Amino acid sequence: MIKVITSKNNERVKFAYSLKENKNRKIHQMFLAETFKSLQMALANNMVVEIFATEYVDAPSEIPQNLVSEEVLKKLSSNVNPEGVVFIAKMKQYEVSNPNKILYLDNISDPGNMGTLIRTALAFDYDLVVTSENCVSIYNEKVINSSKGAIFQIPVITGQLKDYIGTHQILVTNLSKKAVDFNSIEIPEKFVLVLGNESHGVSKEIIKLATTEIIIPIKNIDSLNVAIAGGILMNKIH
């Protein structure tokens, strides 16, 4: 099913464009993504609904494909120089049985940080990413872009930390005196690594649930960027 679209006012283009808003993403349980690499990863996980590309893309024939003008592509893309493909993906409801390695994100507000943390969790073979209700939407285009396709490969759910108490060690990053150097801890078999908001760190209610508070020893400056801290910790704790 290949159609040619040259008008920005085409109904399919207007529908795809509407997914730039969180409200519409929620209604339709779909979101926009782009780049060929992300498309590949999304295809491999059966998450592609419809493709908009400037040249024919190799994809299963049952997935509607639209050949679009540069102008239409630019309208749908969130990049200044789009790669040539934008696609609609469907949200996936994950049920992860018995995850061992979990990343919990508490009130992460920057989409670049969020996407990068999801990408890094996939790279260190985490089983699950859980985000608090007040995190930036994982379907925000900037999150999708900076996840570099990881969003299609690692389960990400919205959830509560308390669901993992008793079964998992809760390792919470916190710049407190109580916190221990992360290099000195033993890696538990089942754990949740908790990272917090860019300005305020992990919230007090969440810190209370910690089995261990951990810290990365640094000099000269108060803190690391949260995605960098996450990378350093996940490289060791996985």
Added chain:
Amino acid sequence: MIKVITSKNNERVKFAYSLKENKNRKIHQMFLAETFKSLQMALANNMVVEIFATEYVDAPSEIPQNLVSEEVLKKLSSNVNPEGVVFIAKMKQYEVSNPNKILYLDNISDPGNMGTLIRTALAFDYDLVVTSENCVSIYNEKVINSSKGAIFQIPVITGQLKDYIGTHQILVTNLSKKAVDFNSIEIPEKFVLVLGNESHGVSKEIIKLATTEIIIPIKNIDSLNVAIAGGILMNKIH
């Protein structure tokens, strides 16, 4: 010297605004920065030329200070919700004698990555950051913002990797078969850690200069974000 400015067309405001362009930054050897924390770090390093703030800021009286309207502040700020202070800083010419720990950035194009890498280099007590000619300008406002004031505290220069051959071990990140797991290397006393472009990695000419090619073992995905890779490597190699 405190002046009150309410017009966006005031000469000092227009001059400060002109520093948003690289061309003007080069001519005047000055750049724009913001947030109270950055101001503190810039003051401590005698780099503040002039302050624009919505309320009086505690700073040496010889530094011109302008009390400005919200409207003026918003014009000068690059943030959607500015903190209340923007300032002009002067570029510093660094002469770093005998640096041991150097971060070399080859063609880094994303300002967020650049700023974060500078912040992380400061946190792990590096002596010097050297950027290749084709990196994004370190005085780009997004670089300054994401460095979180580190730009005022760690020497950053534009330079060439070949200047460190013979004196320093050259550790180059490269996704090649020749590359060794970074966990297995001994930390040299004098080294340059080299990170490369977001899409293309370190350039071929630079890889040729490597003493050792290193890699971070990951799974499921081709690569890490360059700032994350930098964080993981600097945490170990410093």
